Amino acid sequence: MEPLQAAQAIDFSLIALFLRASLTVKIVMIVLILASFWSWAIIIQKLIAYTAARTDANGFDRRFWSGEPLDDLYDRMSDRPKGAMERIFSAGMTEWRRSHRDDGGLIPGATQRIDRAMNVAIQREESRLMRGLSFLATTGSTAPFIGLFGTVWGIKTAFERIAVSQNTNLAVVAPGIAEALVATALGLLAAIPAVVFYNKLSGDADRVVGGWGAFADEFSTILSRQLDGE
Structure with missing residues (x-):
């Protein structure tokens, strides 16, 4: 009963376990805790950003199909388009206007340049949208192994203490x-949310970017009709 009573007298709270751990295990724990906090910060920021991106896209889509002349819609944006969809539209309209000569004619290859300008804008917005997801992927794949390293090192240290004390009782x-x-x-606490939300956010990002691409195709079709009409 004495070893059991001695073990019960030991403080097994997380803080106490951290303070008693070796320096190496402490560093591993700190790295994992920081990775977990940073992952949650990215997750929350991305959830807010993706919601805002969908809201902006829906709002601009309604304005775009409201029947308002595209030139008027572009002029009202001035030089500061707010959302990603507005920036993509602005890139296309800017190239559209640059493709007109002073006499009103069109410079050859206008359609290709407009498509390329919008594709560049989409790639820029996609890069901004996906920023931070690589950290979630890295955390999800490496955190369990970092935690396992800390466990192996901690068990090694525990056996060293047993060897020094020459005592194998529970205490x-x-x-x-x-x-x-x-x-x-x-390690698992950091990895599991990172993996779950990486998969969710990646899927959400693909849908948002797909919406941008669909809009760019529709807008390009509209401009192509006008070009053919001219």
């Missing part, structure tokens, strides 16, 4: 094993 073994296992738990 000596339990603290070291518990400290080591916390590293694995922190």
Whole structure:
């Protein structure tokens, strides 16, 4: 009963386990905790950004198909389009106006230049939209292994303590094993949300970018009709 009573007297709270851990395990725990906090910051920021992107796209789509002349819609944006869809539209309209000569005629290859301008704008917006997701992917794939490294190192340290004390009772073994296992738990705590939300956010980003691409195709078709009419 004495080893059991001694083990029960030990503080197994997370803070106590962290303070008793070796320097290497402490560093692993700190890295995983920081990775977890940073992952959640990215997740929250991206959820807000994607919601705003969908709202902006829906709002601009209604204005675009409202029947208002495209030149008037472009002029009202001035030089500061607000959302991604407006910036894509602005890129296309800017190239459209640049394709007209002073005499009103069109410079050859206007359609290709307009498409290319909008594609560049889409790629720029996609890069902005996807920024930070690579960190989630990295955290999801590496955090369990970092935690496992901390666990292996902690168990090694625990066996070293047992060898030095030459005592294998529960009061000596339990603290070291518990400290080591916390590293694995922190690794999973960081990795699981990162993987889940990386998959969700990647899917959301693909749908948003797909909407931009569909709009660019529709807009290009409208301009092509006008070009053919001229």
